[in-house]
Amino acid sequence: MRFALVGNPSVGKSLIFNQLTGLGVEVSNYPGTTVELQRGNTCFQREMIELVDLPGIYSLEGDSDEESLVRRYLDQHETDAIIAVVNVTRLERNLYLLLQVAEYGLPMVVVLNMADEAIQQGLEIDPGPLRDLLGVDVILTAASQGKNIDRIIPAALAATRPSKVEVPYDHHVEAAIRSLGKMFGADRKESIQALLGFGDNPEFLEAARTIVDEIESRHRMTAAQIIAANRHNFARQLADLTIREETPLPRTDLDSILTRVIPGIPILLGILVGMLLLVFIAGSFLEELIVEFFEIFALQPFLALGLPPLAEALEHPSYSRSRQALG
Ligand SMILES: Nc1nc2c(ncn2[C@@H]2O[C@H](COP(=O)(O)OP(=O)(O)OP(=O)(O)O)[C@@H](O)[C@H]2O)c(=O)[nH]1
């Protein structure tokens, strides 16, 4: 038995490979760490299983060495099942590749890795709808904690069917797939590949090119762009069914209370009125105190020195009172 780990860069394929085989393939945060295929063995219920760690890729239709290597590997059906590893915190982007992989028609199991990060980010994951729509087993793992890694091999051994999922393409593309199927007996994946310009049969490619020209004359996009957009839309729909952002609990800290219109503005008005009242009440009380202080410690000693003209000029009542007192 041979299983191949396929997925985007930095989703944890090599970490899972290492945990299952006990080998030390390089694991790092830099995308493209695994640039060629790595092989290792693991034993499950006395059966020897070969695991292949394929390089991380974003698409199966590019020209890079990694993409060509994975495409060739899947084309040659060298594996009994695919273990499609996905970073669950970037599900939509990762499902784009997974939908392409599914078109190869190989038995498959899907590993939604990095569940620990998803939880930290407040994401709620329900693998159920994805399992139903893909028609294959979907396992939620956290490879950095070794969580659910032991479920991968049994699931891959039980995987006997390819995914039943089909991207709903634009109706012109769907019509092209049907025509190419009828004319050349090509399956869905071969027809899409031919529409994208991949294939060995020149006659088949020529027919596909004619259809592509026809499609492109009716759209403002190239056939490749239409196919990519359809895949992206479908990947988004699948991701939306699988992931839900947890509604954050209402915040009860002072900041969030005071920055809401209610009760923020009434509290602000209350504080302003309170400050005004404080200024009036405390102000008049302080005023009396200051005047009395001034009379006792400034005016009366001044009068006692027999220097009345200023006080007289000010006609201050305490001047007359002091003068009477002094006789
Ligand atoms: N938090 C968290 N980190 C993980 C998990 N799985 C893998 N990682 C980390 O993700 C980074 C990438 O892991 P790799 O195993 O090298 O990823 P890869 O898919 O082999 O990457 P390429 O070889 O570039 O395709 C490493 O730093 C891992 O430690 C996980 O479940 N949770």
Ligand SMILES: [Mg+2]
């Ligand atoms: Mg790797």
